[in-house]
Amino acid sequence: AQSVTQLDSQVPVFEEAPVELRCNYSSSVSVYLFWYVQYPNQGLQLLLKYLSGSTLVKGINGFEAEFNKSQTSFHLRKPSVHISDTAEYFCAVSEPGGSYIPTFGRGTSLIVHP
Amino acid sequence: DTAVSQTPKYLVTQMGNDKSIKCEQNLGHDTMYWYKQDSKKFLKIMFSYNNKELIINETVPNRFSPKSPDKAHLNLHINSLELGDSAVYFCASSQDGNRRYTFGSGTRLTVV
Numbered sequence: 428a429q430s431v432t433q434l435d436s437q438v439p440v441f442e443e444a445p446v447e448l449r450c451n452y453s454s455s456v457s458v459y460l461f462w463y464v465q466y467p468n469q470g471l472q473l474l475l476k477y478l479s480g481s482t483l484v485k486g487i488n489g490f491e492a493e494f495n496k497s498q499t500s501f502h503l504r505k506p507s508v509h510i511s512d513t514a515e516y517f518c519a520v521s522e523p524g525g526s527y528i529p530t531f532g533r534g535t536s537l538i539v540h541p
Numbered sequence: 542d543t544a545v546s547q548t549p550k551y552l553v554t555q556m557g558n559d560k561s562i563k564c565e566q567n568l569g570h571d572t573m574y575w576y577k578q579d580s581k582k583f584l585k586i587m588f589s590y591n592n593k594e595l596i597i598n599e600t601v602p603n604r605f606s607p608k609s610p611d612k613a614h615l616n617l618h619i620n621s622l623e624l625g626d627s628a629v630y631f632c633a634s635s636q637d638g639n640r641r642y643t644f645g646s647g648t649r650l651t652v653v
Contacts, residue, residue, distance in 0.1 A: 468647075469646055470545075470631055470644040470646040470647050471584075471633075471644040473643075515582055517584065528586050529642065530586075531583075531584040533581070533582065533583050534584075536582075
């Protein structure tokens with residue numbers, strides 16, 4: 428069975444500062460990894476995904492994430508955040524084959540202060 | 542041209558009522574899903590459905606039932622609503638397994 432742990436429930440940061448949102452997963456097989464963003468009162472939007480190939484994945488809005496198999500991590504980073512990045516961020520994992528249903532972490536609330 | 546649309550966006554109803562939430566996708570995806578997001582933002586899969594298979598999360602009460610009139614629609618019916626059913630319900634769809642997974646904007650259900 429797969430699981431996802433997002434270590435921080437809330438991350439406050441000042442505008443233009445760098446940020447890292449942490450995600451660790453557990454799975455007995457190879458995985459697909461995702462980061463989704465949820466803005467207030469909206470649905471989830473895919474930021475980026477890792478399926479295979481390069482371990483550094485670039486997404487929308489200047490975000491990137493690095494897949495680290497040995498540490499079973501998929502941390503999300505942005506070098507300089509904006510107020511508009513304030514949102515809930517979800518890491519998700521799924522296993523190729525089977526039902527493909529991703530398992531979501533409990534989310535990290537990114538709060539960007541001016 | 543919304544990819545995955547849900548109606549209604551907000552639903553307030555009394556305990557004991559029966560209600561439905563509709564979901565439609567125009568992406569041509571072959572699988573649709575319902576998720577429940579609780580007050581702590583935790584997302585829990587409720588159902589996954591394609592034209593071959595319905596997968597039900599065993600923790601979902603049988604008061605909840607998905608209905609799919611065709612490949613582009615997956616509606617959620619809820620009988621005998623309870624206070625604990627209050628949450629945001631998200632519909633989603635995917636194609637080619639999990640490589641393209643798109644969410645609707647959610648339906649906020651409040652049971653009073």
